[in-house]
Amino acid sequence: MKKKVYTVLIAALTLLVLGCEDFLDRKPLGRYTTETYPTGGLTQFIYGMYSDLRLYGVHAWPYVGVVSIRSDDADKGSTPTDGAQSQAPYDDFTLLPNHGLTLTFYRDNYRAINKCNVVLQQSDSLRSEISEEEYNMARAEARFVRGYLYFNLVRAFGGVPKVDDLITDSDNFNVPRASKEEIYTLIEQDLLYAAGILPPTWGAAFIGRPTRGSAQGLLAKVYLYQQRWAESLQMSQNVIASGFYNLNTPYNVIFTEAGENTSESVFEIQAIRNESYNFGIEYVVGQGIRGTGAMDLGWGFNSPSVQLVNAYESGDPRQDHTILFQGEVTPYGEIVPPLDGVPNVRYNQKVYTNPTYRAAAGSRFGHWMNVRILRYADVLLMAAEAANELNQTSNALDYLEQVRARARGGNASVLPQITETNQALLRDHIRHERRIELAMEHERFFDIVRWGIAETVLHAAGKTNFVVGKHELLPIPQEEIDRSDGVLIQNPGY
Template sequence: MKSVNNIRTRFVIFIAMLAAFGLTGCKKNFLDSEPQGRYTTDNYPFPGGSGPYDQYLFAAYASLRDYNVHVTPFVAVTSIRSDDADKGSTPSDGGADAQGMDNFPVTPSNGLANALWTGYYNLISKCNIALDQIANNSAIDATPAIKAQSEAEARFIRGYAYFMLVRSFGRVPLVDKIYADAVAQSNIPQSSAAVIYDFIEKDLQFAAANLPPAWDPKFVGRITSGAANGMLAKVYLTQQKWAAAMTTANLVITSGQYDLSTPYTKIFGEDGENSRESVFEVQGTADATFPTAYGIQYASIQGVRGTGVWDLGWGWNDPSTYLEAAYETGDPRKDRTILYSGGTTVYGEAVPSGLPNPRYNHKVYSSLAIRNSVGSRYSYWMNIRILRYADVVLMYAEAANESGNTQAAIDKLELVRARARGTNNTILPKVTTTDPNLLRDAIRKERRIELAMEHDRFFDLVRWGIAAATLQAAGKTNFNNGRDNLLPIPQTQIDLSKGVLTQNPGY
């Protein structure tokens, strides 16, 4: 975690300075510590406790911060398409590309869809370069254990990238090696979703078997076996492989590395980063000297769209009235998720009334004190929570219910509700129904509320088979079930392939 009053060494992953062998990085903390992530006489050619392939692995880690990987295209595809969020800002902001994501259809010419495609294939390319070095660079001396661990890191990131692609586009090209030129790579035909899922499973299984359960604190943010098993559980869940999902989620639960001790109000702030709740976070950092270069624009595009000290970003990805109405009475997670114009922040700051949008994403809000300490309003330093422990617990609950393990499902569901309830026993009563259909509804609702604005809702609706009914009821009446569960294959990519790639149905 980071704090304006807690200066300690942080491991932050920067391709810019690592590839250049000596450019300075930037500290995660905001005061007077040395910039992290640069080579010195003490850690050259690689930091102690790490490995000789770091310069290649860090290129992949750093691409997790890329605009096309985890910023506007990602937010649009995972959240704005859902019933939990509106595009926000002004109606014309973002043009037809943004409007298509919000209200459908997303056309084959949509720039955000093409950006997501190119961003994740660039990420895959970085992983394949690292894997090629590990397998073939005889000039690098490494033990079999270090080779396996390094391969596991690259394969986790590659598996995650393909998981995003297959959920977003369905059939996609399977690129598992380095190609001599871009033309050769662009002419690879699509593989079926089943083939892609099998490939993802193998990558994540290898990662889970060869990664450590935890790293030295100076390497905070590096992939662990828990992250690999947690992501693998979600891959199984998406395919309705209930027994495998339950077993794999349980490996995370019983690992002893994670728990629900971090209060919900704290998880999403700077002091909640890399907590016991964190299974996989993308690491960002910033200070007055480097306010954006080593950070992530993710929070900025969702920041309050105001003036002066309240000009915090674009105002995109705003909680919808449908999400607002979904909370049970008194649920404290609502206030930590929805920031109201004219309301109060989690830090006790008064929000001005009359802002362009009535609601903003409170989970990406940074306090005025931290913004002042960095000398920036735009929160590039905030991490992205890709996979939280509560998500894993709810995956277990869902898989258990679908497998007929009703009591196990109830018990895991209660863990999440109990954390949200805290000491207030007048709210969020324990779910006790043993009817599997009613319990299924309760678990689905809990996923929506616990993980609101966190990149799962649209994909959940699709895998549950209720996307059309839910989104049309939420006013997204253009949603077509035979078309909009998947994005179109970008026309730009079809053209580059000279027709090797084919379009998804309905477009």
């Protein structure tokens, strides 16, 4: 069957009024436009594909709600009324099928997938005009990005429509959902292809493009989610053995400008630094400190929870580099102010940016920051988890210690080395380390779901509306079901 999907996924995509009520009044920037595409060959289509990784629904405000606010490590934040229709349903598990941000997340991811398919189609169309190397590389990049986007969709919704060729028929809305297993097979095929073609590293002119390690690292996670432990471990070890990645970047530097595209970065979304824009990347602004005057840096959503605060071991320096508290002096010498009407007293420090950016842009919203998607520490912790499940205790302990050693930073009085050899107890240590090392980095909700502990930890965090068998997945947007004439089937419980 020729695979197609809905017109709404590729055209007439606008920001929805059900998004963050204050946030959507702002002009979204940090994106390519057709006027900025280079001409000739495949370049314009490749640029368009990467540009769509910064779409509002792909890596901005809907994304933060889907991947973070649903977890026990984050609360909605901001004022009680702001985001009451957009972000609060993620926080308290009252999502309905007509939820605006979820629709935007769904549509924008398919729009970005279509850009990948454009690259694949154009590479075939231009094959006689380009080199074999350019042809293969373009396809590898497109299939990596497509695999990544489908991984986000399948984790969020389960089975979704499978679109692996270019959308050409705008009248065909009747495409059923593929099974979760079919989507995982497509992801695996895409990433295996990409891993076989992509280079181990790129030159400075192409910084930020996916590498062989990016594909292998993401594939390790795809296997991990399916409990394919041996394959996950092998892919993680491929990244480790490559020698291109390390933990030399101090933890407090990772989320600064100096920490972008370092040897710890396996893949990150590139942001535009353009001082003619006075509004930076939307991913950052929505989570920025909500204060007054010069310290009114955003809307204060995605507030680190008290459960996350209490999860840190005594003296763990990572807490100071993950959470900003009201009254705290920031790494750049600013003071986090209290604000009447904003009950959350904590902010995500991993999106706090250098004030010189704001000064250069002439705006307190002038944030520029890459979105970190996959770090080497994550790869090591995936390797530790898979090794433990395979009873390779020594390897698991070694990978775990590498992460903790960097975190303790030479201070032997904190974060003692883990020596536990009981598989179940070591599993708990590894899960704890993932929570802390990757706190506020898009992993926690999906982790607790795949571990089967979501109900326990979310109810303990006061998110008692979570229902097993329902809230692990988002509702399929009702508008998409209606457009399919009912061919799309809703997830259970909605």
